[in-house]
Amino acid sequence: MDVADLAARASRDASGVPPELLDGYLEDLAEVSTTGVQLGPDRLRARHDVGARAAAQGVSLRGLVDLYLGATRLAWPVLPGVRRAAGAEAVRVVGEAVFRAADIAVTALAEGYEEAQRWAVRREESFRREFVDDLLDGRNLAELAERAERFGLRLAGSTVVAAVRAAGPIVDGGDVSRRVETALHLRLGSRDVLVTTKDGLLVCVAPEAMGEAPDEFVRQVAAAMGSDAAWRVGLGRPHPGPGGAVRSFEQARHALDIAERLDLPGPLHKAADLLVYRVLLRDSAALADLVGAVLEPLRRARGGAGPLLDTLDAYFASGRVATACARDLHVGVRTVTYRLQRVRELTGHSADDPRQGFALQVAVLGAKLLGWPATALPSPGKHQA
Incomplete structure (x- = not known):
């Protein structure tokens, strides 16, 4: 059995998924075909690791499964156990062993792939949360601009921040935050706007140049919250550079505090319009x-x-x-x-x-x-x- 040739052919049939991802699978099938002994924990762990490696390389799960099923199909006629089988019953027994091995191997691949995907998502969420906290707390300013590009945010110009306070805390990944973020990106046709949460507030960070972003944010919050919900939006003033977001965020929060204390009407309260109250409180x-x-x-x-x-x-x-x-x-x-x-x-x-x-x-x-x-x-x- 020419393992290298079979792997290359399976790779071509799977639209070029790297043949290296088979990584001993054909040899495992050959052994199962002759002994009938199923894949042990070590071999399944190897498939699990291959699945994780494929996810890290950006190979789709469908492509990976196509590679393995194609390799199984191509290898079947030349497996040593099949070639030696005498009679239909012997072929059936070998077939049951081989295809059961293929089934549990693909299951292990999928588990490893999905576990790697979940870990990547959690890690990305952790990176995003750390970035948001640094951005809105004003920490590690020297690194913020470079890190911001990863999340589609540009901090070279002036930034403006809007913050929503509702009757209850708004959580990251919750229904409201997801709906507002999705709708805002679709409406504005840009990924330069960051929608996140901080201290129970729903926060929108946008470039000053996107003057329509705050008003669109308010519209999408209204659509997500519903007409019966009690909420307010505070809008900070635009400020330049990586430290501009934290200054604008603080002003947005102060605007919310003042609007609540004075029970000001309307959903949107701009820090620029409330400066006299900040002077009084100073x-x-x-x-x-x-x-x-x-x-x-x-x-x-x-x-x-x-x-x-x-x-x-x-x-x-x-x-x-x-x-x-x-x-x-x-x-x-x-x-x-x-x-x-x-x-x-x-x-x-x-x-x-x-x-x-x-x-x-x-x-x-x-x-x-x-x-x-x-x-x-x-x-x-x-x-x-």
Whole structure:
């Protein structure tokens, strides 16, 4: 039996799958055909290893199976056990042994191949997770640009990051993240956008040049989440270089925090539009002093500070129009004017006076940002990020 010739012919029939991947298989069949003894653990381990090697070389599983089945077919007439068999019964016995050996050999090949594929996927996921963590935590910046190319992301220009926060954490590989990633790549026709998760948030990292990416991301999140789900998107500002992503991501998270504290309407909240609130929070001790000095007397009102604080918030939001404020609060206009009068009596500040009204408005914003009155104000000298 010319093993090399048989392997070469089987390779040609299998569209050029390397004949080296047979790696002793034909010799195993020859031995089984004469002894009838099936392949032992060592020989099956060899097939398992060949399957893993084929996966690493990029050979398809179908091509590998074609190689082995073709080799079995070509070898059958010249196997020593077949040539020596006398009579139909002897040929049948040899055939059962040989084809059973072929069956378990191909099974071992497939197991090795699939195990290698699973390991490659897990390793790729691990590399991706490590890259995402470094990218959004700002670690190993010197290596990020080179590593980013592996995931289709270019960090040479400016990068913008959007982050979604939902009622529950969004997990990597979950239904929402998969649907958004697939749809976004199809819509944009580009792999330059990275969709991933971080700390329970769904995150989109895109080049600033792809100006349509954030809006398309929001549309796909809405489609994946459904109309009943509660979620918000924070959008950071674009920043250049490998460190730009972490800066934009932090801004997106701050935008989410501010939007939740102020209960801002709409799904998309841009960091560029919320800079004034970040300025207020930058000196939270001074902000707490203002809230305490201006609004603390509201606690003495019947029903506490809450209704009066809500009225002030709605009054300023409506452009200081009492009828619009009453409509938003679902109360009468007289209720609004009464509450505003109580605010003036308790605090000494009138919502309609330009200077006093400005102090009231900033204090109301500060109260919402600091969670007052439900949360105690920070102690003097204690800053809050």
